[in-house]
Amino acid sequence: MGSLFTVLREQIKSFYLIRRLSFYEMKSENNNNYLGILWELINPAIQIAVYAFVFGFGMRGGHRGAVEGSDFVSWLIAGFALWYFVNQAILQGSKSVYTRIRMVAKMSFPISVIPTYVIFSKFYQHLMLLIVAFIFLQFTGHIPTIQLIQLPYFMFSTLVFLVALSLITSTLSTVIRDVHMLIQALMRMLLYLTPVLWLPAFTGKYEFIMYIMKLNPIFYLVEGYRSALLGGPSWYMLEHLGYTIYFWVVVIILFLVGSKVHIKFRDRFIDFL
């Protein structure tokens, strides 16, 4: 519990620091290409195009059926915008500490802030992508409804979830570098086990698979984003209240475990390099 408060205090106190550092992080990342930050849009756009072709057109045999009441491409974009952010943030977050500790170790720097500012730098790009996706959705007939109010809530949930998770992964992959490789593999797997590209609908005998898949908190976030962007029939977080509670319990547990391992190892991070 004590370590949780230490970490939380650091996060809140260093908010200005997080903002500035994430800005520089984003800048230094895209300084080398001519198109610079535009790549953060081009890259996901290409991926969406391929997935739309394979999963929307190819696999469904040109079937134009709706998914959850929207056309497939809109449905894909709403989910993929979030997935792209989560994927990048988890991967970068996991290696954030051991790649940057040399830069910051020489000072009394709150190390728990490192994964946070890396996630934030991805968050700006996410906002950009989201705006483009939002404009696109206007043309496919998804005019914003009152459900759009959910979006800030789900953004906040995503950020908190990512920070909590990255506290664990960044610590573990600093101690044992293989963890990062494992996370890469897991994320590749999760792309297909989260309803980003297809909507799992197991009923009857196989309904238990549905419950297993829903254990993944990203499931909640993806569906929440869709509800907000595509104007779902109701408030997702209230309609699935039990799921909302489950999500936050998971986040709190992640935070507790994350701050515990982080505090336990952080003095020795530099020894693991």
Added chain:
Amino acid sequence: MTSSVVVKNVTKRYKLYGKNSEKIIDVFTGNQGEEFLALKDVSFTAEKGDVIGIIGVNGSGKSTLSNIISGVIPPTEGTVKSKGKTALIAIASGLNNELTGRENIELKCLMLGFSKKEIRELEPEIIEFAEIGKFIDQPVKSYSSGMKSRLGFAISVTVDPDILVIDEALSVGDQAFAEKCLDKMNSFKEQGKTIFFISHSIGQVKQFCDKALWLENGTVRDFGLIEEIVPKYQQFLKEYKMMTAEEKKAFQQGRLGNKSNVKQQESENGKVTESGAEYSTDKDVENIPLRTKERQKKRKNKRGKKSLLIIIVCLLILIIGGILFNLNNGSFDSLKSIFNQSSKGDSSKGLSSDNKANNKKQETKAQPTQAEIQVAEDKNVEMVVVNKSLVNLRSKPQLTSNIVGSASLGDAFTILKKQADANEEDVTWFNITLSDGSKAWISSSVVKKVNSYNHEVETMPSGLNALLQERKLPTTLEELSTLFDSPFDEIRNDYADQVINQSESDQVETLKLQSASLVGEKNSLKEIVLSSINQDYDLKAWNEELGNPVLQNQSNPVSIYFINQMEIKIYIDANSQSINKISLSMIGN
């Protein structure tokens, strides 16, 4: 004078690992790998205003100590108490290569914990001190090494630390800059700041420092005023230079920790005794500790291989056991059934009235060509027509699930999804949308499946055409489907002059026209009812134009036809065989 830095019993232990596996085991158990003591029980106190030169031969722990004082690395044991801000100036200063000099200044200051305002004030000062001109707005990767160290030094010096640790940083940069740095440090000295100065240049140390800390093999050999220590150190250096390679090695190996330390001593003892006998063969002397090490390594390797073998065997046993257990227990039944189902699904598709060609042969008159099938499949809409008088609609595709509504004979729906019943092999469940927009499941045992492409008709049947014309309603198929697509409000306006009576109940609105009525629900046209027909039901004539009725019911006489997605229900008087009324509705509307 007050103490500024108090170093107490500081020990820094590093682990040397032979293999990666040792490293990971050490993370969990903490007793793997050879220990190496970089610092052993170092204690000293620096007063405020002291300028302390840290001296010692290579590998005596100078850099480790400077890192510990400046807080870069934590000590394994012991404490370091320092008052005020500490800055470390090292050659490899952590600058971000992708960012410009200016951005690096802000970044570094941020990391040092300065506020926005302070940074804005410091920035020009730093730029001025660094003297790198236009390059300040270029990415650091384009800097020369001298420029980099200038910038690093400028930042560290300008942030006004209370304790400054300089780790051989003055050896880079040109003479002019070095002098500038010395000036700056002299002014720090005057301000009473504590400075740790690490250098191999005895001259610089003598010139700049007033105290010296002599480290040897990780321990404090001596600490005191510069005048006392430096001569001793110089004397030692002379001796050190005279030492043979072996002696130097032995001198340095005094630092291997704990267990290995004992071993080392043992082997050293061995060396002494053996050297008495055969001193001339230097090789042997060296070989003794080497051999023991090799032997150790071999033993370790053997043990490693053995444990690996055991792990693999255990895994194999687990996997085989698991498979056997599951086979007996029938846990794979579900898997088997998946495979069975998928193959069954393939074969049944061909048989059932799905979109397969052999099916078409039975129901249409002419045999279609391949191209026609293709077109038909694209346009195909699968529908179900209820063929029992009153049936239940359920919330899930199971007989045991909740009843969410009912449907009556002749009601037709488009199919959204299909799913086989979990228990009954012959039963399929269809997911359908009800008129209120909600979804429900209906069992295949109470419906008849209809494919719209089996009921493609180009022109309106003449009988129906005449009836529609009499009632001033649209007569062609296109016009009718437009009518079904248009909002009911519009229809109400269009037919305003023909409406005789208008009634509404339970969201269902009925416009009564001459011998016909339009039924709307939720602002869309649901049904067109043609009444007062006074015509005998000529089965043959109707069938000729529309094909055999999809459904014909004897007890409650009704014949159901389809034109594309339009359902035509002909209600017949049981006694006189005349048509009572005809209802037209669009499925999936």
